[in-house]
Amino acid sequence: xxxxxxxxxxxxxxxxxxxxxxxxxxxxxxxxxxxxxRLCLLMALIGPGILVMIADNDAGGVMTYAQTGSIFGIGxxxxxxxxxxxxxxxxxxxxxxxxAVTHRGHAEMIWKRYGKFWGAFSLIDxxxxxxxxxxxxxxxxTIGMRVFGVPPLISSISAVLIIASxxxxxxxxAWEWISLxxxxxxxxxxxxxxxxxxxxxxxxARSFGTWxxxxxxxxxxxxxxxxxxxxxxxxxxxxxxxxxxxxxxxxVKDIRDGQFDTFxxxxxxxxxxxxxxxxxxxxxxxxxxxxxLDIQTILSAISSKMGPLAMRLFALGLxxxxxxxxIAISASTSWAMGEAFGWPKSINMPPIEGWKFYLPGVISxxxxxxIVLIPNAPLGFLNLTxxxxxxxxxxxxxxxxxxLLNDKEIMGEHINKHWQNISAFTIVGFLIIxxxxxxxxxxxxxxxx
Amino acid sequence: MIKxxxxxxxxxxxxxxxxxxxxxxxxxxxxxxxxxxxxxxxIDYNKIPVQKAEIKGWVQIAFWFLRIxxxxxxxxxxxxxxRIK
Numbered sequence: 001x002x003x004x005x006x007x008x009x010x011x012x013x014x015x016x017x018x019x020x021x022x023x024x025x026x027x028x029x030x031x032x033x034x035x036x037x038r039l040c041l042l043m044a045l046i047g048p049g050i051l052v053m054i055a056d057n058d059a060g061g062v063m064t065y066a067q068t069g070s071i072f073g074i075g076x077x078x079x080x081x082x083x084x085x086x087x088x089x090x091x092x093x094x095x096x097x098x099x100a101v102t103h104r105g106h107a108e109m110i111w112k113r114y115g116k117f118w119g120a121f122s123l124i125d126x127x128x129x130x131x132x133x134x135x136x137x138x139x140x141x142t143i144g145m146r147v148f149g150v151p152p153l154i155s156s157i158s159a160v161l162i163i164a165s166x167x168x169x170x171x172x173x174a175w176e177w178i179s180l181x182x183x184x185x186x187x188x189x190x191x192x193x194x195x196x197x198x199x200x201x202x203x204x205a206r207s208f209g210t211w212x213x214x215x216x217x218x219x220x221x222x223x224x225x226x227x228x229x230x231x232x233x234x235x236x237x238x239x240x241x242x243x244x245x246x247x248x249x250x251x252v253k254d255i256r257d258g259q260f261d262t263f264x265x266x267x268x269x270x271x272x273x274x275x276x277x278x279x280x281x282x283x284x285x286x287x288x289x290x291x292x293l294d295i296q297t298i299l300s301a302i303s304s305k306m307g308p309l310a311m312r313l314f315a316l317g318l319x320x321x322x323x324x325x326x327i328a329i330s331a332s333t334s335w336a337m338g339e340a341f342g343w344p345k346s347i348n349m350p351p352i353e354g355w356k357f358y359l360p361g362v363i364s365x366x367x368x369x370x371i372v373l374i375p376n377a378p379l380g381f382l383n384l385t386x387x388x389x390x391x392x393x394x395x396x397x398x399x400x401x402x403x404l405l406n407d408k409e410i411m412g413e414h415i416n417k418h419w420q421n422i423s424a425f426t427i428v429g430f431l432i433i434x435x436x437x438x439x440x441x442x443x444x445x446x447x448x449x
Numbered sequence: 450m451i452k453x454x455x456x457x458x459x460x461x462x463x464x465x466x467x468x469x470x471x472x473x474x475x476x477x478x479x480x481x482x483x484x485x486x487x488x489x490x491x492i493d494y495n496k497i498p499v500q501k502a503e504i505k506g507w508v509q510i511a512f513w514f515l516r517i518x519x520x521x522x523x524x525x526x527x528x529x530x531x532r533i534k
Contacts, residue, residue, distance in 0.1 A: 012491065013493055016491050016492070016493060019491065020486075020489070020491045023489045023491060024485075027485055027488075027489065103490040103494050104494055104499070108499075109499070112498075112499035112501070113499055113500075113501060113502045114501070114502055114504075115501060249489060249490070249491070251488065251489055251490055253488075342495045392519060392522045392523070392526070395515075395518060396515055396518075396519065399511055399515055403502075403508060403511065407502065409500070409502075410499075432518065435522065436521075439521075439522060439525035439526075439529070440525075443525055443528050443529065
């Protein structure tokens with residue numbers, strides 16, 4: 001029986017053959033009955049949703065949440081993060097359906113359905129944003145490792161080697177489980193909340209009733225809202241999850257499991273984000289009013305208020321956040337390039353046969369890992385450029401997603417429902433308004449006081 | 450080679466032993482193989498062309514809106530960056 005399977009699988013192209021082996025297991029699991037079998041099937045199918053959401057709490061995200069708590073304390077941003085849960089779910093769930101129905105990635109769908117111009121526009125934006133975001137991940141990794149006495153050169157080279165090895169030498173399922181294991185360390189922020197001195201849970205509960213904005217609506221407030229929105233939904237996330245769903249081989253039968261996976265990931269993401277806001281609201285809030293709060297200042301404040309162990313755990317969380325995001329972002333770069341140019345595109349590919357696919361991801365890692373080591377590199381400027389590119393690109397990426405999800409020719413019965421369109425268009429509208437307001441505050445700095 | 454097909458070490462094996470009313474032996478993949486390949490989408494999609502979408506109606510409006518949005522944002526970005534000292 002097993003030999004028969006092998007013969008049949010050997011007749012398929014290499015990347016499809018390896019995916020087929022995994023799908024065969026899923027196919028066999030699906031034939032079984034009982035709660036335990038169903039649980040096994042669910043465990044085998046989850047992954048892309050949790051991974052994308054945890055990777056979304058990347059080094060830049062940790063910094064953003066830390067700055068949010070430090071500047072605004074407990075108030076508007078605790079209930080705001082709860083609202084971000086359905087926002088993240090609604091956006092990412094669409095990529096699950098699109099991937100499962102079309103078996104093609106987001107870059108490929110834009111390229112082939114809307115032409116080379118928009119395909120190239122999306123791809124170039126994605127690659128630029130990914131490389132710049134990777135630099136911020138390496139900043140997080142090197143700063144976090146410095147707390148443990150590791151010099152930036154060693155931590156940067158080690159990170160490149162670890163991430164490249166995970167991508168090159170593991171098959172999809174092993175890659176996913178190793179990545180999920182690393183992602184689990186993202187939860188390190190949660191227990192720290194219970195050691196924050198003088199944290200008033202009553203004030204946390206009251207924030208849901210008041211939505212109090214400290215200092216009112218200002219350009220700083222809009223900047224922080226946009227930064228939080230930008231860390232919750234980012235262009236690479238759309239491309240990553242859809243490609244991941246395709247590479248994993250999910251089909252229309254797996255959509256419900258993919259939705260559950262995305263929901264669980266959204267819950268984890270919001271819990272971690274709120275934990276970081278609470279930690280910094282309890283330790284750093286009131287110390288400074290500047291939006292460019294240094295991570296060293298935040299770590300020092302955590303150390304003085306909660307002790308050096310808490311500071312080390314926070315730094316460990318920062319390293320993990322950078323590492324898991326770098327794994328996801330470099331994979332999304334490889335997938336997008338493969339999809340756009342029609343190369344074989346699967347993490348299942350052996351390194352030699354799939355060198356074209358792996359090369360863009362590895363090069364982006366080398367660029368980011370190298371730039372972070374350049375003395376006096378304009379990292380602040382690079383961080384600003386990341387936000388600018390993402391700001392311009394996100395509504396465009398969302399628009400293509402919505403167009404594809406409303407395309408009956410390709411989606412059939414899995415087309416967006418009325419409520420999904422209303423929710424998604426509301427999110428895009430809010431995103432465009434906030435981007436425009438932020439743009440206005442850049443051009444006219446005193447417009448909001 | 451690190452990457453290889455490992456049917457023997459399949460993840461669902463533990464499930465097989467625990468509580469299956471129907472095991473893999475009951476599934477005749479000799480007969481169902483083509484259906485399996487089709488259902489699971491295990492084909493080379495690079496060889497299947499995707500028809501280009503017809504840009505008309507509200508889709509055309511969306512594309513024009515996108516062009517204007519990108520233009521406005523690029524102007525704002527240029528102004529913003531020019532003010533960085």
